[in-house]
Amino acid sequence: MNPLELTLGIMTAVGGFVDISELVFAAKAGSMFGYALIWVFVVATIGIMVFGEMSGRVAAVAKQPVFNLMRHRLGLKLGLVTLLASLIANLITCAAEIGGVAFVLNYLTGAPYMLMAIASTAVLMASMWILPFKWIERTYGLLGLFMIVFLVALVAIKPPWHQLAGGFVPHIPHGLSTKELLIFAYYMVAIVSAVMFPYEAYFYSSGGIEEKWAPKDLPMNRITCTVGFGLGSLLSISILASSTQLFMPANVGPELLGSSALEAAIPFGTTGLLLALAGMLFAISGAAIETCMANAYSLCQFFGWEWGRQRKPWQAPRFTVAWIGFFLLALAIILTGIDPMNLVEYAVLFSILVLPLTYLPLLLLAGDPSYMGQYANGPVGKTFGWLYFTIITVAAIGALPLYVITSGGQG
Amino acid sequence: MSPDDPIKLVSQVLDLPLLDVGGNYCGIVDDIELTGSAGKETRLAALLVGPGAYEGRLPAWAMWLVRKLAGDRITRVPIGQVASINSAVKLKVSADSLGLHKSENAVRAVIPHVGAM
Amino acid sequence: MQRLLLIAAVLVAGCSKGPEADLQYISKARSLGAEWALVNEQSSAGKLTENYTQSMREAVREQLKTASSSLTQPNSDYAGEIGALLAEPDDATPAQLRAHADKLKRIEDSLESA
Numbered sequence: 001m002n003p004l005e006l007t008l009g010i011m012t013a014v015g016g017f018v019d020i021s022e023l024v025f026a027a028k029a030g031s032m033f034g035y036a037l038i039w040v041f042v043v044a045t046i047g048i049m050v051f052g053e054m055s056g057r058v059a060a061v062a063k064q065p066v067f068n069l070m071r072h073r074l075g076l077k078l079g080l081v082t083l084l085a086s087l088i089a090n091l092i093t094c095a096a097e098i099g100g101v102a103f104v105l106n107y108l109t110g111a112p113y114m115l116m117a118i119a120s121t122a123v124l125m126a127s128m129w130i131l132p133f134k135w136i137e138r139t140y141g142l143l144g145l146f147m148i149v150f151l152v153a154l155v156a157i158k159p160p161w162h163q164l165a166g167g168f169v170p171h172i173p174h175g176l177s178t179k180e181l182l183i184f185a186y187y188m189v190a191i192v193s194a195v196m197f198p199y200e201a202y203f204y205s206s207g208g209i210e211e212k213w214a215p216k217d218l219p220m221n222r223i224t225c226t227v228g229f230g231l232g233s234l235l236s237i238s239i240l241a242s243s244t245q246l247f248m249p250a251n252v253g254p255e256l257l258g259s260s261a262l263e264a265a266i267p268f269g270t271t272g273l274l275l276a277l278a279g280m281l282f283a284i285s286g287a288a289i290e291t292c293m294a295n296a297y298s299l300c301q302f303f304g305w306e307w308g309r310q311r312k313p314w315q316a317p318r319f320t321v322a323w324i325g326f327f328l329l330a331l332a333i334i335l336t337g338i339d340p341m342n343l344v345e346y347a348v349l350f351s352i353l354v355l356p357l358t359y360l361p362l363l364l365l366a367g368d369p370s371y372m373g374q375y376a377n378g379p380v381g382k383t384f385g386w387l388y389f390t391i392i393t394v395a396a397i398g399a400l401p402l403y404v405i406t407s408g409g410q411g
Numbered sequence: 412m413s414p415d416d417p418i419k420l421v422s423q424v425l426d427l428p429l430l431d432v433g434g435n436y437c438g439i440v441d442d443i444e445l446t447g448s449a450g451k452e453t454r455l456a457a458l459l460v461g462p463g464a465y466e467g468r469l470p471a472w473a474m475w476l477v478r479k480l481a482g483d484r485i486t487r488v489p490i491g492q493v494a495s496i497n498s499a500v501k502l503k504v505s506a507d508s509l510g511l512h513k514s515e516n517a518v519r520a521v522i523p524h525v526g527a528m
Numbered sequence: 529m530q531r532l533l534l535i536a537a538v539l540v541a542g543c544s545k546g547p548e549a550d551l552q553y554i555s556k557a558r559s560l561g562a563e564w565a566l567v568n569e570q571s572s573a574g575k576l577t578e579n580y581t582q583s584m585r586e587a588v589r590e591q592l593k594t595a596s597s598s599l600t601q602p603n604s605d606y607a608g609e610i611g612a613l614l615a616e617p618d619d620a621t622p623a624q625l626r627a628h629a630d631k632l633k634r635i636e637d638s639l640e641s642a
Contacts, residue, residue, distance in 0.1 A: 075425075130528055
């Protein structure tokens with residue numbers, strides 16, 4: 001195991017952990033419910049660790065990406081339904097991320113939002129075309145490490161650590177009205193969805209094949225998933241906790257994406273503000289690329305087309321057309337003028353509905369000795385895998401009713 | 412598993428990806444062609460690749476949509492061209508020689524061959 | 529049973545008009561007013577860039593206008609309060625802005641407990 005590779009892998013996972021949905025929901029969760037939802041972030045993070053490790057293991061051992069194996073397991077009809085559903089979910093997510101990038105560029109430069117949406121899409125597409133896979137992943141992941149300013153800011157504002165620690169213990173707060181309980185439940189579902197977004201497993205496993213992982217890379221895979229995602233989730237939790245300290249007493253929702261940057265501006269002034277905005281810019285940009293690539297991967301793998309950014313764009317022509325097409329579609333959604341914050345709600349909703357369909361084949365495959373040999377899920381893997389499958393299925397069933405009853409968490 | 416081994420279930424082969432001799436993806440096993448009849452041994456004759464092979468696997472309205480979007484081409488890969496079958500079907504020859512890369516090559520022609528590292 | 533509950537929930541959510549339906553916009557406007565106040569407060573303390581301050585103020589206004597135009601009761605007291613908030617100048621004092629936000633919070637709380 002190369003220590004430099006491992007460190008870079010962990011840092012990439014940390015910097016790439018937060019996307020616009022986690023940012024928005026962390027800030028809102030902190031303001032509305034104090035520290036009470038921290039444990040949900042922890043539970044969801046363990047979930048993505050479990051499924052991330054599994055998808056990396058399947059890539060390294062079976063050497064086939066999730067979507068190929070998924071179609072083989074589910075068959076054509078159910079496979080097509082899953083494909084379509086996940087394409088839609090990821091497309092909405094990609095559009096939300098592009099909207100987020102446009103907002104951040106607007107906050108940084110004052111340039112008009114729509115213009116920034118077009119410009120950022122162009123830059124993202126250019127970097128996809130020019131850079132090889134590893135550079136794309138590393139650049140946006142490492143630059144996303146500016147998000148660490150949120151963790152430092154939390155320490156600087158001196159929150160009540162004892163109370164904060166209490167948030168790590170699973171509990172439902174006392175004294176909530178029925179309405180508030182329903183909104184709390186909605187937030188639980190939304191956080192699980194945002195942390196365990198389906199695009200992450202597709203991107204991670206396809207990336208593993210792009211980088212030609214083999215069984216010798218399994219320890220690195222395991223460490224990257226646990227340490228990387230674990231540290232990354234601390235960034236989301238910092239945003240939540242700062243929101244509790246700063247936004248809750250000030251009656252701030254927040255409604256605007258840019259308000260989160262105030263969490264770093266209040267303790268550190270303009271330096272903090274700019275670091276926070278830079279972190280948000282690269283973390284959200286990275287997510288835009290990952291959601292788009294995940295869709296291109298899924299489509300090509302499902303139909304057996306050449307795929308991968310390891311090859312030059314003209315060596316995998318339909319893959320290239322696919323990711324260009326998805327970027328343009330996502331941009332088109334933004335250009336309709338729809339509020340990206342609404343897109344975040346839809347993304348989270350669609351994604352949780354798709355999640356059980358996406359994870360089931362992965363879980364079955366990772367536990368199948370005929371594909372995985374000695375690397376199939378052991379008792380721990382099976383227990384956690386099925387536990388989390390149950391959790392996401394329950395969340396998926398409750399998502400739509402909760403969304404409707406609570407008007408998307410607004411009450 | 413080699414193509415001559417008995418196949419317990421059609422599901423072992425169906426929907427597996429195809430890789431040609433150069434390791435390039437060239438489709439998915441969309442359907443299979445069997446030889447033999449009642450009372451005789453059933454053997455795998457060929458793999459069928461292409462949207463046309465979805466016929467019978469999708470409801471009629473879905474098949475109509477598929478035809479509109481992707482046509483109904485079927486490419487037949489005789490079993491003799493298959494080297495091995497496990498988590499993917501590996502072929503003995505190149506995709507082009509079997510006519511499996513037609514769409515890929517068509518799209519390749521419109522993509523600029525510049526600028527990538 | 530789940531389907532029945534879902535249908536009932538949808539009907540309840542869709543059929544409600546008046547202050548109950550406007551609750552989400554009152555809540556949104558309250559938050560926007562508070563965010564505006566926070567931005568102005570931090571800006572006066574020299575902690576924000578000019579671009580950020582300006583962009584945030586524009587975003588607040590745009591969102592407030594959307595919320596205002598979505599109200600089902602445009603002649604209510606909370607509609608008036610949101611209008612008054614919109615009428616404030618960009619660089620209004622945090623205290624002024626918070627006064628509006630606090631009023632909206634009180635209306636919000638009274639509607640929620642109703």
